[in-house]
Amino acid sequence: MTLAKRVPIFLLRLLALGASVTAAVVMVSAxxxxxxxxxxxxxxxxxxxxxxxxxxxNAVAGGYTLIVLFCPSKVSLFRFLLVSDLIVTLLLDSSVSANIAIGQVGKHGNSHAGWLPICNQVPKFCNHVAGALIANFVASLAYLVILLYSLHIVLNLPKP
Amino acid sequence: MTLAKRVPIFLLRLLALGASVTAAVVMVSAxxxxxxxxxxxxxxxxxxxxxxxxxxxNAVAGGYTLIVLFCPSKVSLFRFLLVSDLIVTLLLDSSVSANIAIGQVGKHGNSHAGWLPICNQVPKFCNHVAGALIANFVASLAYLVILLYSLHIVLNLPKP
Incomplete structure (x- = not known):
């Protein structure tokens, strides 16, 4: 892969690393x-x-991204990275979706189930969780763009 | 794409169609x-x-899968399908994750938040939701395999 193609992926991985580490730290400190x-x-x-x-x-995604940032750029590794990036994207997507669902109950409650909202009692905690969710969402988006960009590269490669 | 390569994807799409339609119907009838x-x-x-x-x-995934089942097999379409399959996989993953999170609260409650479990009061509803979740999970897995198989074809990897 040429340097011009590697730079956007490197920058997106840096963004994903920052976002996923921020998400984990903000959630733990909530x-x-x-x-x-x-x-x-x-x-x-x-x-x-x-x-x-x-x-x-988010810790796993951060750790994975940190390792991958310093991986050598080989064609065989590129294939492996495409699949592992897909798995990490699915995990980040799963994490943000599950926590938006729980956050929604925390904020609005569910009158049918008798679950009262808790965010009016612990607003500082809820604000931290909201921040962590935004950071996880940014990491998910960064990985989605990495995947789409990688597919774009793969689909435009000359056939071996 | 040759017929031998198209058949597994066709069968996986049939499985995903059945699973996502089942998931939506079982959830609505719960x-x-x-x-x-x-x-x-x-x-x-x-x-x-x-x-x-x-x-x-699940309705969107079912509708999409039904349309795609009868799509002609062209190289330009294959590229579009790879990206749209990725989006559908992420949506199914998001749906199953969010609902497992809510289902977990429904089954076990959350003593810290004061949310009581409801499944002992409405067991029939909870069993239906569990069935729908399994069906959604099967559809997600089918789409993940479709994606991996499509990537395998694109990357022209040797058969394992």
Missing amino acids: RDSAQVFNMTFEANYTNSPTFKYFVII | RDSAQVFNMTFEANYTNSPTFKYFVII
């Missing part, structure tokens, strides 16, 4: 507490398996 | 009611925006 019926309620990411999944996926 | 504090609670897919998203995405 903390708030509230008094409900004289009991202190402590909100943090360990309260929900979906938030834990979010931290794991 | 209904149950329970008496809570002398009030009747009616559970159906319109109770949650995430369930509505599930129905829309």
Whole structure:
């Protein structure tokens, strides 16, 4: 692959690295507490398996991106990267979707199920989660563009 | 593309079509009611925006797959299909992830947020949702295999 083709992918990976690490750090550091019926309620990411999944996926995506950034540019590696980039894109997509669903219940509740919104009690926690979700979304988008750009390169390569 | 290469993709698309239509139909037909504090609670897919998203995405994936099944096999179309298959895979992945997150709260609740599990009150509804989730997961997997197989063809890899 020529340098001109490698630069956009390198920059997109840098963006994805920054975004996924930010997402994981912001989610882990999200903390708030509230008094409900004289009991202190402590909100943090360990309260929900979906938030834990979010931290794991974004940490894995960040680690993978960091390794791949310094990979040599070989044709055989390019093929492997195309498939592994696809898997990472799916994982980031899955993480952001699951957490938007839980965040929506946290913000608006669900009157049918009797689940009350919690964001009015722990607004600082919810703002952190919203920030983490935006960062995860940016990482997903960066990986989607990397995939589309890689496909564009593959489809325009001369047949061996 | 040769017929031998087209047949596996055709069969996978048939599987994805059946699975996504099944997922949408099973979710829409999921209904149950329970008496809570002398009030009747009616559970159906319109109770949650995430369930509505599930129905829309699976209906869209089913419709798309039906159209694509009868598409002529041209090289220019193959490129378009690779990108649109990627988008459909991401949408199905997003739908199943969001609904697993909500289903997990429905089944186990979240004591930190004060969200009680509802599946012991509306078990018929929860079983339908679980079935729909499995069908969506099958459709996602079928599309992932279609994508990997298409990439395999594009990259002209030797058969394993």
